[in-house]
Amino acid sequence: MSTNYQVNDKGYYGQYGGAFIPEMLYPNVEALKARYLEIMADAQFQADLQQLLRDYVGRPTPLYFAPRLSAHYGTRIYLKREDLNHTGAHKINNTVGQILLAERLGKKRIIAETGAGQHGVATATVCALKGMECIVYMGATDVERQAPNVARMRMLGAKVVPVHSGDKTLKDATNEAIRDWIRYPEETHYIIGSVVGPHPFPDMVARFQAVISEEMRRQLKAATGSECPDHIIACVGGGSNAAGAFYHYLEETQVNLIAVEAAGRGLQSGHSAATTALGRTGILHGSKTLLMQTQDGQVTEPYSISAGLDYPGIGPMHAHLFSSKRAQFQYVTDEEALTAAFELSRLEGIIPALETAHAFAALKHLSFGPKEVVVINLSGRGDKDLSTYIKHLND
Amino acid sequence: MIATKNRIKALFEQGDKEVLSIYFTAGYPNLGDTVTVLKSLAAAGVDMVEIGIPFSDPMADGPTIQQSGQRALENGMTLSLLFEQLENIREEVKIPLVLMGYLNVVYQYGIELFCKKCSELGIDGVILPDLPMDLYEEAYKATFERYGLSFIQLITPQSSEERIRKIDALSDGFIYMVSSAATTGGAGQFSEAQEAYFERVRGMNLSKPTVIGFGIADHESFQAACAHARGAIIGSAFIRAIRGVDTEELAECIHQFVQKIRFGN
Numbered sequence: 001m002s003t004n005y006q007v008n009d010k011g012y013y014g015q016y017g018g019a020f021i022p023e024m025l026y027p028n029v030e031a032l033k034a035r036y037l038e039i040m041a042d043a044q045f046q047a048d049l050q051q052l053l054r055d056y057v058g059r060p061t062p063l064y065f066a067p068r069l070s071a072h073y074g075t076r077i078y079l080k081r082e083d084l085n086h087t088g089a090h091k092i093n094n095t096v097g098q099i100l101l102a103e104r105l106g107k108k109r110i111i112a113e114t115g116a117g118q119h120g121v122a123t124a125t126v127c128a129l130k131g132m133e134c135i136v137y138m139g140a141t142d143v144e145r146q147a148p149n150v151a152r153m154r155m156l157g158a159k160v161v162p163v164h165s166g167d168k169t170l171k172d173a174t175n176e177a178i179r180d181w182i183r184y185p186e187e188t189h190y191i192i193g194s195v196v197g198p199h200p201f202p203d204m205v206a207r208f209q210a211v212i213s214e215e216m217r218r219q220l221k222a223a224t225g226s227e228c229p230d231h232i233i234a235c236v237g238g239g240s241n242a243a244g245a246f247y248h249y250l251e252e253t254q255v256n257l258i259a260v261e262a263a264g265r266g267l268q269s270g271h272s273a274a275t276t277a278l279g280r281t282g283i284l285h286g287s288k289t290l291l292m293q294t295q296d297g298q299v300t301e302p303y304s305i306s307a308g309l310d311y312p313g314i315g316p317m318h319a320h321l322f323s324s325k326r327a328q329f330q331y332v333t334d335e336e337a338l339t340a341a342f343e344l345s346r347l348e349g350i351i352p353a354l355e356t357a358h359a360f361a362a363l364k365h366l367s368f369g370p371k372e373v374v375v376i377n378l379s380g381r382g383d384k385d386l387s388t389y390i391k392h393l394n395d
Numbered sequence: 396m397i398a399t400k401n402r403i404k405a406l407f408e409q410g411d412k413e414v415l416s417i418y419f420t421a422g423y424p425n426l427g428d429t430v431t432v433l434k435s436l437a438a439a440g441v442d443m444v445e446i447g448i449p450f451s452d453p454m455a456d457g458p459t460i461q462q463s464g465q466r467a468l469e470n471g472m473t474l475s476l477l478f479e480q481l482e483n484i485r486e487e488v489k490i491p492l493v494l495m496g497y498l499n500v501v502y503q504y505g506i507e508l509f510c511k512k513c514s515e516l517g518i519d520g521v522i523l524p525d526l527p528m529d530l531y532e533e534a535y536k537a538t539f540e541r542y543g544l545s546f547i548q549l550i551t552p553q554s555s556e557e558r559i560r561k562i563d564a565l566s567d568g569f570i571y572m573v574s575s576a577a578t579t580g581g582a583g584q585f586s587e588a589q590e591a592y593f594e595r596v597r598g599m600n601l602s603k604p605t606v607i608g609f610g611i612a613d614h615e616s617f618q619a620a621c622a623h624a625r626g627a628i629i630g631s632a633f634i635r636a637i638r639g640v641d642t643e644e645l646a647e648c649i650h651q652f653v654q655k656i657r658f659g660n
């Protein structure tokens with residue numbers, strides 16, 4: 001099989017990726033790089049992973065044909081129900097995998113960054129499951145706007161550390177997690193929450209999320225007679241749910257991949273997180289990728305109503321999908337996302353996460369034929385966003 | 396260009412000298428203070444200076460240096476402006492000067508242009524913590540060498556002997572020996588484990604001199620570092636000393652600081 005869109009053996013997707021890390025992290029990243037494929041291929045590892053995905057996470061998640069949404073948009077829309085996973089989002093696919101990996105690397109202490117708190121909750125959950133110490137770094141702004149998830153992490157026994165540097169959001173939480181790893185390299189594994197960071201993290205996280213499209217192929221075959229849909233839509237913060245939904249279709253170029261970024265208050269408003277529209281190639285958090293930044297190379301503060309999309313970069317795989325035009329990128333504003341969240345709630349009885357709502361809002365930008373099959377990756381449920389939704393209920 | 400390389404080399408050739416190197420952030424405390432700080436450090440008898448290029452996301456720095464960088468950015472500091480400020484620096488400051496920053500800022504400026512500018516201004520070396528040795532060798536080394544710039548690399552307590560030997564072979568000027576697995580600004584005296592690490596490295600008889608950085612804050616820790624290496628780099632403690640100091644008072648403040656480091660109270 002040709003692999004135009006997979007990582008190469010040097011850790012790059014096209015010109016993006018690599019491992020731009022200080023020497024202090026070299027032993028950890030090198031050990032991971034040397035061992036992750038071998039560990040993941042191990043039969044016992046796979047047996048443990050499959051068992052947890054089935055009995056603990058609740059996989060496979062359904063592929064649900066959404067009749068009223070389909071009628072509304074005049075096409076055939078299927079929803080991949082990652083919101084039905086334990087903890088309510090796709091994030092746990094990755095944390096279950098990485099905790100098993102951390103065990104095999106002999107690590108005792110787990111750190112993570114989180115934006116919306118979904119990854120933090122998913123990490124705290126698997127740490128509780130394995131009896132491991134868990135420290136989650138979270139921007140102080142996000143601690144406030146995602147309070148229910150902060151409470152969940154604490155209930156699960158994790159220590160949540162609010163980060164006050166920079167804009168106090170996901171980027172800053174990631175800086176602080178990296179600093180922690182530099183300080184305590186020997187006992188610690190860093191469970192990164194998206195397809196970002198130095199190689200091999202983007203590839204490793206993509207492989208753990210790839211279960212989404214693996215199941216999709218089987219489920220689509222049963223539902224439509226073909227493993228391939230015409231279009232797949234997913235929202236992109238760092239890009240892990242999109243990477244998982246796209247993974248087994250990357251080389252099948254007849255499948256149109258649609259990645260949706262947060263435009264915040266609008267692309268030209270100065271308050272946006274649409275990296276592919278506003279960014280240039282740069283280096284942040286250990287990889288070369290597209291990055292929102294000033295002329296002088298200072299990373300700019302992103303903005304989105306959705307904490308999980310509020311990130312100035314994008315995983316190197318997606319930077320490559322963008323520049324090679326393999327994926328089509330869409331930009332959705334706060335307001336469009338809110339509208340879409342209400343629409344999905346009223347049409348299908350499903351309240352999506354604010355991040356996920358961006359993927360649904362893209363439906364209004366696009367037009368699909370009545371026979372076409374569209375899969376939307378429903379990355380998470382909206383419980384954590386209720387206070388935001390309630391504020392807009394009467395608008 | 397040959398002359399540039401020799402400034403760092405010449406310093407370490409002075410046999411028994413305890414090399415005191417100071418890190419500070421360009422454009423801090425005030426935007427226009429860069430040259431004042433440099434001249435004051437040289438006048439106070441510091442042997443070498445690392446000039447920090449501020450970056451929005453300094454992942455290898457502790458809170459003190461992070462805050463100074465944040466302040467410098469708010470002051471309006473940029474790499475282009477730093478080069479302007481350093482235009483005539485070699486007329487007055489003769490000690491080795493090393494620029495320290497993160498790759499993205501240099502990458503946006505342009506690697507080739509950056510190296511050219513450094514060499515024109517008389518900068519001797521560069522430290523980019525997030526440009527690892529392997530990537531440096533592959534994509535950057537030829538350019539750095541063409542412009543006579545020393546690329547200074549870090550080693551840590553976790554670095555294997557094989558890795559340290561490779562860094563020794565590839566690096567230039569001196570080796571920056573990170574005292575512990577820590578971001579900058581860590582505290583206090585050295586532990587037994589740290590001393591064992593310093594001695595392990597010393598026992599390797601590397602071809603480049605080693606300088607200890609991270610956690611050196613006073614006369615005692617400077618002395619302790621010099622017992623294990625050719626010198627030490629002080630960053631956070633110096634930043635704290637000049638925090639909020641008026642431009643007119645910098646020279647005196649810096650003189651006092653350096654005296655205390657060299658000779659105690």
Ligand SMILES: Cc1ncc(COP(=O)(O)O)c(C=O)c1O
Nearest residue numbers: 118194237238239240241308380
């Ligand atoms: C439900 C949900 N979807 C999407 C994201 C964005 O992350 P990614 O782009 O890695 O899927 C998040 C992040 O917190 C999330 O919670």
